[in-house]
Amino acid sequence: MPVTSPRPSTLQVILDVGPAVHQGAGLSRYAGQLARHLLAEAPPEMALTFFYNAHSGHDLPQELAQAPRRTLPLNQYAWRLSVLASQLLGIPYPGILPRSSPDSRPILYHATEHLLPYLPVPTVLTVHDLIFERYPQHHTWTNRLFLRVGMPLFVRRADAIIAVSRHTQRDLMELYRVPPAKIHLIYQGIDPAFRPAPPAEVQRIRQRYSPDRPYLLMVGTLEPRKNHATALRALLRLKQAGHPHRLLVVGGRGWLFEPIQEEVKRLGLEGDVTFAGYVPGADLPPLYTGADCVLMPSLYEGFGFPVLEAMACGAPVVCSQVSSLPEVAGDVAMLVPPTDDAALAAAVGQILQEPERAAAMRTQGPLYAARFRWDECARQTVALYQALAQKSKPSSRHLPS
Structure with a gap:
């Protein structure tokens, strides 16, 4: 498992960029663009480490390849099922967090797709939609079963949730009774490459x-x-x-x-x-x-x-x-x-x-x-990280030894 140690900082953020590595639709765009703009927008006191499950031989996009990273070598099904098991059993997921933090800097984990491991650090979960709840017939039965069991756990265990639309925010409150204060509406952006062509x-x-x-x-x-x-x-x-x-x-x-x-x-x-x-x-x-x-x-x-x-x-x-x-x-x-x-x-x-x-x-x-900007998405996300780190009590959570 390749590991590159980040520079000393006040806050270390581990960002799940798996969708940018393995997918090609909206989740991939979100994870990739957020990663790119966090690298540009993050303040000096925040270090960013990318995490992904390296199950398919794919790698980070070239523009993200120089950032510190942590990886796991599981196949996709083993990764998803083991994440769910960690939440069901309340056992910290191994291999994602550094084994020690000698300078006691806080660590935060951000899950950018609907898959949140159980971890003894503050966590952020981005929820893109609850299609499987509203239109279950439009999901395969295996994915529907996984999400029906996993999503309520992921949502409950996350310390903060990012909703990408007000509609998703309402769904979270209606279907899972999530307190409004826990949900943060942060719109996604549009790549500047999308403009009228000559x-x-x-x-x-x-x-x-x-x-x-x-x-x-x-x-x-x-x-x-x-x-x-x-x-x-x-x-x-x-x-x-x-x-x-x-x-x-x-x-x-x-x-x-x-x-x-x-x-x-x-x-x-x-x-x-x-x-x-x-x-x-x-x-x-x-x-x-x-x-x-x-x-x-x-x-x-x-x-x-x-x-x-x-x-x-x-x-x-x-x-x-x-x-x-x-x-x-x-x-x-x-x-x-x-x-x-x-x-x-x-x-x-x-x-x-x-x-x-x-x-x-x-x-x-x-x-x-033009109102929908990735740099603004990254700025609001950084502000959420900082607020969550300040709110979290270091003495209440411990890294695995």
């Missing part, structure tokens, strides 16, 4: 992904809660109204992808829907910019990155009016009921048929999205 770059991307006609865009993992079925039915309505657009779907295949493909065939849209899979990150800003409209009819989102990314790139957005999406989208996007394909088609049709409306949305989007 016309030449937009044209190049159009030639690659949709050379023969304009397109509507969906971005996100292909799984049931993203509600592609409603988007497909809305596309059929738009085609019947004479719109020539293709639906371009960007994102990796999640579970239950096959019913989406079957729906495309059932509706006769084989030539009108393109599943592009994962695309290079550099392609996303011009893809957003070139879209006539970005659709996000999700049934549930803990935050909803594509809404803000699309706005930052100057794309008009239509999204559903449930979960965190109205909160994140503000008054810039058009909101519709998530399963109402007629309403979705009507909203998109307005954007396509009213150039003034589309132009206004393209102008307002980047200004609105």
Whole structure:
């Protein structure tokens, strides 16, 4: 287990960056961007150590590779189950914390995904969503069982919880009776790379992904809660109204992808829907910019990155009016009921048929999205660390000997 000792400091923070190492969706973005900006924003009296379970041979992103780190060599299932066991038994998890702290500096652990080991130090848990509680049918039964047992423990044992949206904050209070004072609302940010792309770059991307006609865009993992079925039915309505657009779907295949493909065939849209899979990150800003409209009819989102990314790139957005999406989208996007394909088609049709409306949305989007900044997310997170360290009594917790 490679260990690099951090410089002496008042507070040592161990940040779980596992999602940035092993994943590619929203949790990965959160862990990676938070790590990058904590390195830049952390005060001199705070030392940062990255932790992750090195189960797949993956490594830290290059820009994070020089930071001190601690790792474990477990496979993913052993890691998750052993974390749950540590909480159930109340036994401190070995190998995450340094074995001794001769200068008595306080240590704090931050879990950035829904997996918190039992540790004898102050802990912060970021909760992104409680989809498995609200829409259990959209999780595999094994993951649902794990979270049903583990999440209440993780939430109860954490000393502080970061909620990434007010909607998640409300879910925590309603479903788990978490005291409001324990939950800290800290919004995520948008990468500055998401901005309106130059016309030449937009044209190049159009030639690659949709050379023969304009397109509507969906971005996100292909799984049931993203509600592609409603988007497909809305596309059929738009085609019947004479719109020539293709639906371009960007994102990796999640579970239950096959019913989406079957729906495309059932509706006769084989030539009108393109599943592009994962695309290079550099392609996303011009893809957003070139879209006539970005659709996000999700049934549930803990935050909803594509809404803000699309706005930052100057794309008009239509999204559903449930979960965190109205909160994140503000008054810039058009909101519709998530399963109402007629309403979705009507909203998109307005954007396509009213150039003034589309132009206004393209102008307002980047200004609105600029409010969501990773440096501010990191600053608020550091303030939480410091407050928690001051509140914690060193004599009440002991490191493993």
